[in-house]
Amino acid sequence: MSQHTAETQENDKKYEVPIDVQRILETNYEIPTFSDDEAGDEADDLTLDVVQKPVIAPRPESAQTVLSDTLVNNATIEDYLKNTLSQLNLVKTLNQFQSEYLEMSRNQSGQRKLQQMNQSNSQLLAENMQLKFQVDQLTLQNEKIVNAAVKAKEQFMKLRQQRDFHRTKHRQVVQEKQVLVNDLRRLREHCQLYQPLIMELNTRYDKLLRQKQLTDIARDKAQNELKKIQMNQPVAEQQEAPKQTTKPKAIQQIAPTSHFKNSYVNPFTGDCELINQTIKYQISGATVKAHDAAISSIAFHRSLQVCTTASADGSFKVFTNFNAPSPNQLMVRGQPHSSYVTGAKFNTNNNFQSILASCAGDGTVKLFNISNQTEVCALKTLPSVQAWGLDWHCEGRVLAVANSDKSVRLYDLNMNQVLQEFDQGEDSQPQSFSSLRGATRAVTNVQFQPYGNLLQVSGADGITRVYDPRANTVISQIKLNNACKACFDISGQYIAAGDLDGNLIMQDMRTSKALFKLQVDTGINCLSFGNKQNGLLIGTKKGMFCSVDGILKQILRTESFQCESCDYNTVSGGFAVGTSDGQMVFLI
Template identity: 25%
Template sequence: MAAKEGMPANALRVLEKALGMDLTAAGDTAEAVAAEGAYYLEQVTITEASEDDYEYEEIPDDNFSIPEGEEDLAKAIQMVQEQATDTQILEQKTVLPSKQPIPEVIEDFLCNFLIKMGMTRTLDCFQSEWYELIQKGVTELRDIGNVPDVYTQNMLLENENKNLKKDLKHYKQAADKAREDLLKTQKERDFHRMHHKRIVQEKNKLINDLKGLKLHYASYEPTIRVLIEKHHALLKQKMLTSLERDRAVGQISGLQAILKHMEVRHNYQASEIRVVPNSEKENAPEGPTQKGLREAREKNKDKTKIKKNTKDSEFPTNMQPNPNLYLCKENIGPAKFDYKLDNIFRLHELPVSCIILHPRKDILVTCGEDRLWKLVGLPKGNVLLTGFGHTDWLSNCCFHPSGNKLATSSGDTTVKLWDLSKGNCILTFEGHHHAVWSCTWHSCGDFVASSSLDTTSKIWDVNSERCRCTLYGHTDSVNSIEFFPCSNTLLTGSADKSLSIWDARTGNCEQSLYGHMHSINDATFTPRGHMIASCDACGVTKLWDFRKLLPIVSIDIGPSPGNEVNFDSSGRVLAQASGSGVIHLLDLKSGQIHKLMGHESEAHTVVFSHDGEYLFSGGSDGTVQTWS
């Protein structure tokens, strides 16, 4: 009996040391097997060596008996039912603890072990004796707690260890990367600090230089002021001198006329008083007065002969504008802005470079890069005359004040004059070294001025057919040239970003206007001549006061270049042909800008009709568009 009581504890220790199995799992398996039925003990041989060399002996089961027959079976079933009923009653009466009971897995582990080893009889004997002790209350179960699942915990710990190692690896990589980024950032910081220090030093140096320059400039300001005053005084003196010169020339001309009249009168009186035979007249001695008169007559004859032999034209003096022309322009109606596309004329195969209107007739002339100019009748747009003769593209054209002649400039470095009644070239001026950009007629009709890519402008005498003067001063291409209405003053616009005003009689530059930041493409006067408009290669249009020679306003319509500017007859509306194909109309009174969109590509030229009702524009597509 002592061997039986000590068997479960010894068996537990032996099995735990020998097999190291999970007690919880073994208990579950033992309960499952025990529920199937009763078992008998059989003698088995344990091959595995035990740590404590415990010898098992067979214990006879004297208390276990199997009921035989149907009556015994019915009694057993009834007994089980009664036990189940008693158990339910006890469960109803028993107050469950707040915590769940701890499962008992020791006997389950032993049962599982015996089942695994095939020791069925030992299992039956163990179960009978174990449960009998439990029913008698001899064995008291103590709370041993949950038996840990060692393998499961080991696996969980291994997985956790792996995950922690992976995290550690990632953290190490992140730490290395962060360390590299930190070093890189520190290097960049040091570089930027050095750069900042250098910039601060340069800034301080520049500030000191600026202070020095300001002081230097301040020391020059009085000198500059004095020089400006001297310059203005010299300009006034120059103008007064030119006026005195013109007055003196007039007085000389008057004195010469009086002298001539007195000579004629004196000769007439002498012939009436005394008629001297030829022989006596030849032999008669001359007095000092007669000798002086004879020499004066000979000089006048020589001057007259020289003047007759010389074909050079004289620049007109004291020119006055035609009052009727400006009177009719002042009576023109209000400015018009609501132009709409009326018609499109396809006149050239290549871009149209210039459009001008006849001074009195409904006729316009177009020049193109196809080396042709065309005389077009309005409003139908029929071609009346076509001019052939230039060997390269045409850049500009201009009507003679009478309207019966035409001047054209070309990339072939020449300026040609055309007789519109015959349609042929009557004169060609050669002298420029590069392409000629623009040409203009003098109001008297005896002179033509041209500007060229060779940085010069020339004044041509139509009567003597030669270059009377070359204007030097610009440092880049001279893109536009125009005579001031009814005067001997010329206006040029250049790629050197400046406008220059010239005296055509002397070829001297009287004044230069600066303000554009880019190449000037075109410049023109208002019909009254009191204002100048200019446009440059970045679309900036400037207005200048011609009387004060000061800028008035600057309008940026860029970034597309402004190719040409023109005023309407009233002088209130300024049109600009833009490189974007848009025609901009600027209201000089309100400052508003209106846009006319019709050209698909670049717009090169724009011009108003004399009454302001129509506007004509030419583009790089070879078309002339009419707006009304």
């Protein structure tokens, strides 16, 4: 009876349960079921494939393992329960457990109940661990599914944005296409409105052309009839001429033009010190960075130790010569043009040796006084016609300018009058007195014969023509394959011409026969004779060559720059070469 009463009291006792454990026990976990007919987004169907990995189930042995009575360690279980209740801060439950544990340990029945409780606790712990493992596995699987869903959502958003962007672009293209179609239709309708007018103009043109042909035929008939009448008309009797009592005046001859003289004395045709010098065609160590762009023209002064350069950067500069006492010193810099400068040369007259003429791609030709750094005047040129080069006559009065309209214009510049008008403040624009034509393409290079009246003209048509400007006639031609440039030697007796295909021809001006022909493996950009007719400097796209007595020799081979212009110093000897990177290279 007492035993039954004790059991009843034990059943009526209430123990404390942790909040987390109580929440887990009260929660009803339900796995939602999804039907196969569930629809996704109505606008866009996106299928998400989630790879499900199998959950590792615990071994069945661990779930069915029951500890035997001999293996149960009551002290260990008691310590574990006490530590657990103490960590969970269940003070009342801990006290109640200790009191009951002491009572049960006093009697045999209590020990048996204690063993049963320990056995049930072991089973609960094993089951609890199994459930915890399953919860962890489900949590990991849930996290993976959530991550995959987030990534799929981001991908879906990107695809939808791209779709919207391309849809907008497609609409714009369709609208633009429709606008173009409408414009094309309007243009066709507009053209159809002008069709009657065009047909009427064509009819009028044909009618006028027929009238012109009939007029020409009638004119030819009238001229033939007039000739027949003149031939059939009898010759009138000659009347006796009256006797002259005074002596008739001498027949007046046509006065020669004032622009050129009949003959000049060339100081380089005889035996002079400059001609007897020997050029080794060796590159001097000193180079000058003259411009930021290609040097399109370089020219030495006729009597002073200075040279001028013109560049595509829109400026010209005056330097002292490389062999002067103070070499390569910048003296003057000018930028009178609005475009790239194609040529600049000093006046060859000693009285006006400070006058410099320059031309540019904007078609302007100007005179500049380097002594006081002032612009003297601008020559009258045609609009939208580029000037590619210029040269002074040996007297320093006539200036020849090569133009892109297939012509060479000659200007008569009386420098005394020009300077006087400049001093008086008059804005004078000298006009050309003659034009040399005959080229089929743009003229890019001109040069007067040293101490002579002939003028060589070369350009893009591949033909070098030698003109006599006094009669405006061509006296000699050198035909090449491509755009070419030419130059006279200092004696004026020989001329050399080379083109962009590497062909070189030297000709005797007295006989108009070719002395020799050479072939260079690259395009020729510039030529210049030395102190002798058999010494020729050749500037190409890939270096420099020289020709001595018809033998070709390579001086420099390079890919870093091209030779754009060159000139020979008649004062002290030596060559100067202008390159495509704005440097001046000197040869001695």
